Structure formats: C-alpha cells, structure tokens
Amino acid sequence: MSGLVFKLRAVLTERIDLKDIVPNTLAGLSLHDVQRLSVGTGRSEADIGELFFVSGSPGERLVIEGGTSAIDGIGSGLKAGTIIVEGDAGSLAACGMRGGRLDISGNTASHLASGMRGGIVVVKGSAGGLVGAARAGERFGMAGGTVVIGGDAGDRAGDRMRRGTIVVRGRCGEATGARMMGGTILAEGGFGDGPGPLLRRGTLIGPSAERLLSTFADCGHHDPVVLRLINRHLASTLGDLGDLTPKPLPLKVRRFAGDLATIGKGELLLTG
Amino acid sequence: MKVNGVAIDDTFAEAFGMSGTGLVITADSSKWARIAADTMCGFGTSVIGCGAECGIDRELAPDETPDGRPGFRVLLFGFSPDSLLPQLRNRVGQCVLTSPGSACFNGLDAPQQLALSAGPRFFGDGWQTSKRLGSRRYWRVPVMDGEFVIEDKCGLTTDGVGGGNLLLIGSDRAGLLETTEAAVAAIARVPDVITPFPGGIVRSGSKVGSKYKGAVASTNQAFCPTLRGAVNSELSPGTIAVLEIVIDGLTSKAVADAMRAGLATATGIGTAKGLTRISAGNYGGKLGQHHYHLKDLLA
Numbered sequence: 001m002s003g004l005v006f007k008l009r010a011v012l013t014e015r016i017d018l019k020d021i022v023p024n025t026l027a028g029l030s031l032h033d034v035q036r037l038s039v040g041t042g043r044s045e046a047d048i049g050e051l052f053f054v055s056g057s058p059g060e061r062l063v064i065e066g067g068t069s070a071i072d073g074i075g076s077g078l079k080a081g082t083i084i085v086e087g088d089a090g091s092l093a094a095c096g097m098r099g100g101r102l103d104i105s106g107n108t109a110s111h112l113a114s115g116m117r118g119g120i121v122v123v124k125g126s127a128g129g130l131v132g133a134a135r136a137g138e139r140f141g142m143a144g145g146t147v148v149i150g151g152d153a154g155d156r157a158g159d160r161m162r163r164g165t166i167v168v169r170g171r172c173g174e175a176t177g178a179r180m181m182g183g184t185i186l187a188e189g190g191f192g193d194g195p196g197p198l199l200r201r202g203t204l205i206g207p208s209a210e211r212l213l214s215t216f217a218d219c220g221h222h223d224p225v226v227l228r229l230i231n232r233h234l235a236s237t238l239g240d241l242g243d244l245t246p247k248p249l250p251l252k253v254r255r256f257a258g259d260l261a262t263i264g265k266g267e268l269l270l271t272g
Numbered sequence: 273m274k275v276n277g278v279a280i281d282d283t284f285a286e287a288f289g290m291s292g293t294g295l296v297i298t299a300d301s302s303k304w305a306r307i308a309a310d311t312m313c314g315f316g317t318s319v320i321g322c323g324a325e326c327g328i329d330r331e332l333a334p335d336e337t338p339d340g341r342p343g344f345r346v347l348l349f350g351f352s353p354d355s356l357l358p359q360l361r362n363r364v365g366q367c368v369l370t371s372p373g374s375a376c377f378n379g380l381d382a383p384q385q386l387a388l389s390a391g392p393r394f395f396g397d398g399w400q401t402s403k404r405l406g407s408r409r410y411w412r413v414p415v416m417d418g419e420f421v422i423e424d425k426c427g428l429t430t431d432g433v434g435g436g437n438l439l440l441i442g443s444d445r446a447g448l449l450e451t452t453e454a455a456v457a458a459i460a461r462v463p464d465v466i467t468p469f470p471g472g473i474v475r476s477g478s479k480v481g482s483k484y485k486g487a488v489a490s491t492n493q494a495f496c497p498t499l500r501g502a503v504n505s506e507l508s509p510g511t512i513a514v515l516e517i518v519i520d521g522l523t524s525k526a527v528a529d530a531m532r533a534g535l536a537t538a539t540g541i542g543t544a545k546g547l548t549r550i551s552a553g554n555y556g557g558k559l560g561q562h563h564y565h566l567k568d569l570l571a
C-alpha cells in the first residue's frame with residue numbers, strides 16, 4: 001500500500017490544522033506540492049514541508065509521526081484510505097469524516113468525530129469533551145460511522161448526535177448524550193453525572209451512571225433484540241482490535257426511558 | 273428416454289418471470305422461528321389465488337442470522353413489485369409481528385428494495401424507534417413480550433422465476449408420494465428456491481380456463497387417472513397417480529438446479545416405489561419466458 005509519512009521536525013510552537021490533509025485529497029499531488037500545502041493557523045505561514053519531514057508518495061495511507069495535541073483536524077474530510085497517528089491528536093479529529101479509517105495511538109482533544117458521517121475511528125488513549133458532538137452553530141453532531149476510544153471520554157459526548165456508534169472502553173464524563181437525537185453510545189466503564197439531558201432518541205448503554213436524571217423512567221429488566229444487533233454490528237465492523245475490541249454486551253439490561261422532559265424516545269440501558 | 277427404468281418425456285417445464293424477495297425470520301428458538309415462518313407462508317401456494325407464492329428456503333444457524341438467534345429464510349414471489357408489497361406487509365404484519373419473540377430481517381441483498389417496515393412499524397403507534405447500525409436500519413416496535421424488530425427494507429429481484437415443475441407419474445399412489453417427497457427434500461437443499469405447495473407437492477395440476485364462468489383454472493383432466501378411459505388422457509393404462517412439484521426461484525439457474533436435483537433423486541429411486549414416468553407442464557411454450565427441457569437437466 002502506497003502512502004506518505006509526515007514526521008514532525010520539532011515541537012510545534014503554534015497550533016496547526018490538518019483539515020483536508022487526507023489521502024483522498026493528497027492523491028494526485030506530487031511530493032513537492034504536498035510539502036507546500038499550508039497548515040498554519042497563526043500569523044506565520046507554515047507549510048507541511050517546514051513542519052514535517054515528508055517521505056513516501058501520495059496513496060491510500062498517511063502516517064503522522066510525532067502527533068501532538070497541537071495538531072487539529074486530523075482526518076477531517078477523510079473519505080477513503082487510512083490515517084495513522086503515532087502520538088496525540090488535537091481538536092476536531094475526524095470532524096466531518098465520511099469514510100476510511102483513522103487510528104490514533106495517543107489521546108485526542110475535544111470534538112473528536114464531530115459531524116462524522118462514516119468510517120472508523122480508533123483512539124487508543126482517551127478523548128476530550130464533546131466526542132461526536134455538534135460544533136457551535138452546527139445543527140447535528142455525529143451522523144454515522146463508528147468510534148472506539150480505549151480510555152475515557154470527556155463530558156457531553158454525543159451532544160446533538162444523530163446516528164453512528166461510539167464505544168468508550170473506559171468511562172464517559174457528565175451529560176453524555178445531551179440533546180442526542182439518535183445513535184448509540186456504549187460506555188464500558190459507566191457514565192458520569194446525569195447522562196441524557198434532553199435526550200430525544202438514541203441509546204446509552206453502560207454498567208452504571210453516577211446519578212440518573214429524575215426525568216428517566218425505570219422500565220424494568222429486558223432482553224431486547226437490538227443488543228444482539230449491536231454486538232453483531234460492532235464485531236463485523238471493527239473486527240479484531242486486540243485490547244481495544246469492545247466486550248460483547250450482556251443480553252439483559254435495565255431500561256430507563258427518557259428524557260421525559262422531551263419526547264422521551266431515548267433510552268439508558270444499564271448492564272450492571 | 274429411460275433412466276433407471278423411469279421414462280422421461282421429451283418435453284419441458286414452462287415458467288414465468290416473477291418478482292421476488294427474501295426475509296430472515298428469527299425467534300428465541302428454532303421452533304418459534306419456524307412457527308412464524310410457516311404462518312407467514314400459509315395460503316401462499318399460487319399467486320393466482322393467494323396473491324403470492326411463499327415458502328421456506330432453508331433453516332439458518334444462529335451465526336447466519338443478524339441477531340444471532342435461530343432463524344429461517346423465507347422467499348416470497350408475486351407478479352410484480354406492486355403486487356408483492358401488500359402481500360409482504362400483510363403477511364409480516366399479521367403472522368410475524370404477532371408471533372412470540374420474533375424478528376424480521378432482509379434476506380436478499382439486491383439493489384432494488386421494498387419498504388419492508390412500512391406498515392408493520394406503525395403498529396407501534398408512535399412508540400416505535402429506529403436504530404441505524406452501519407448501512408442497515410431497523411425498527412423497534414414495542415409489543416407485549418418486549419420488542420418486535422423489523423428491518424427497514426428488504427431486497428427485491430425482478431429476475432425471479434415461478435412455475436418450474438416436474439410431473440411424477442406412477443403406478444402406486446403411496447409409493448409415488450414417498451418418491452416425490454424425496455425429490456422435494458432434495459430440492460429443499462438447493463439455495464434460493466421454494467416449493468410453495470403443501471409439503472412441496474401439488475396433486476391438483478390445473479389447466480388454464482374452465483367451462484364455468486369466473487374460474488380461471490380447472491382440473492387438468494388429461495392427467496387425472498380416474499378419467500383415463502373417458503377423456504383424451506396423457507396417462508398410460510397402469511397409471512394410478514400423478515404428483516407435481518412446482519418450483520419458484522430467485523434466479524432461472526436456481527430453478528434449473530432445483531429441477532435437476534429433483535430429477536436426479538426421483539430417477540435415483542427409480543421404479544422401486546411405483547414411479548414409472550416423469551413429465552413436465554407447459555402451455556406450448558408461448559406463455560412463459562423460461563423453458564426447462566427435461567433432457568437437458570439429465571445431462
């Protein structure tokens with residue numbers, strides 16, 4: 001598989017934005033053209049060639065060595081191909097992603113997978129707040145695809161999320177699924193305070209929640225078929241991720257319907 | 273031409289283009305999945321009288337179904353997509369949705385699709401919710417034993433074939449039934465086909481039209497043994513019974529494979545149980561687009 005390798009030359013002194021620096025947009029460019037692409041966000045001009053040692057040739061794969069939280073927008077605009085980040089990623093990684101795969105070996109900052117519509121994102125570490133959430137001014141957050149986070153996720157994951165699946169192997173922060181309109185969030189380590197404020201539709205699944213909102217109604221213990229479908233879907237979509245492979249969901253859960261402060265068609269399924 | 277003592281007529285089965293779809297019906301146990309599938313396929317023998325021709329294609333192991341439970345693949349055939357859709361909705365709505373623990377999924381991957389859930393999901397009266405997982409969308413309808421899950425769409429083919437057939441003719445009614453049952457069992461192992469009549473077998477082969485107004489089909493007296501001496505019969509003096517196997521398939525190849533399997537099994541048993549001759553039904557070759565010559569299927 002052909003591809004490019006960006007190796008960070010030195011510690012970044014200002015934030016950079018790799019939005020649209022993805023295999024599907026780099027394909028067809030010469031190495032020289034790739035190096036001249038501007039990625040700076042500050043007052044000084046910053047080309048890829050100044051910040052990274054660039055090797056290889058544009059293809060289906062992009063490897064970013066020396067990833068740091070100062071690099072925003074990694075994988076944003078990805079439609080096909082693979083991006084591998086060795087290290088951390090900044091904000092808005094996988095923002096608006098439509099296909100392909102993004103692997104991050106470290107942590108990410110906020111708004112991971114915001115507006116994502118398709119593809120797979122695997123983060124080995126933890127993610128900041130607002131995973132899959134809508135950005136300010138946007139109507140919807142994540143609208144498709146699958147995200148796996150090996151560590152924890154920050155507050156308000158899935159805020160205004162519409163479709164897609166987020167799997168957090170660790171714990172989710174406060175207000176997970178706030179204003180969510182669809183999709184599925186699995187928190188293997190449980191939810192923080194008050195999951196699902198103003199949740200309209202969508203499914204939150206985890207062993208526990210620090211505190212339940214009073215507007216979630218206990219509907220009892222059930223074995224809905226949809227849990228089997230989610231298990232099948234994750235297994236077939238993700239394959240073997242080694243330590244990051246999600247655990248199969250238990251088939252019996254306690255269902256809380258909510259948020260009854262809105263239309264109440266969402267649900268919190270407690271597996272513990 | 274004779275094979276293992278059985279005469280094979282130099283004729284062909286004439287079959288028609290049909291629209292078809294496939295469903296996967298699951299439940300907590302194989303028993304209840306079969307009950308739901310059988311109920312849905314009831315009164316689904318002939319498209320002329322029943323609106324659709326339906327049957328179980330095969331049993332599915334849990335690892336073959338979307339929800340990992342036991343299931344059955346059911347095929348439905350109709351004259352056209354427009355005539356198939358109401359049959360699909362009514363049968364799923366009345367027979368699968370109502371069956372304990374059932375779920376209903378697409379069983380045919382095809383570019384054209386039918387709105388499987390449009391109808392059954394509205395039973396939820398506003399409490400139904402959808403769940404999209406990848407490219408597939410499911411509806412969850414609250415019911416008294418939990419939730420009925422139904423996939424949003426199912427595949428549609430307009431390349432289906434209805435009316436592939438074999439006529440097994442014999443001198444012993446009970447023995448002929450056993451031979452025909454064995455042929456049906458062999459056909460059941462062929463993927464993408466069904467034999468929609470009771471037990472896969474028709475004992476009332478028909479001809480087009482009738483002396484009575486309003487009857488679109490009537491008994492085929494030329495193949496009725498009790499009229500053998502009274503009409504221009506197709507049957508030889510020793511014939512006691514004729515049984516027909518009607519085959520519908522998602523493709524013409526599947527129907528040909530099924531006829532081939534049925535022929536091989538029947539001729540393999542040979543005359544031991546009274547089978548004397550195998551023929552096939554046609555309308556002179558002018559009505560159906562698909563012709564299956566028996567001699568070609570024996571090659």
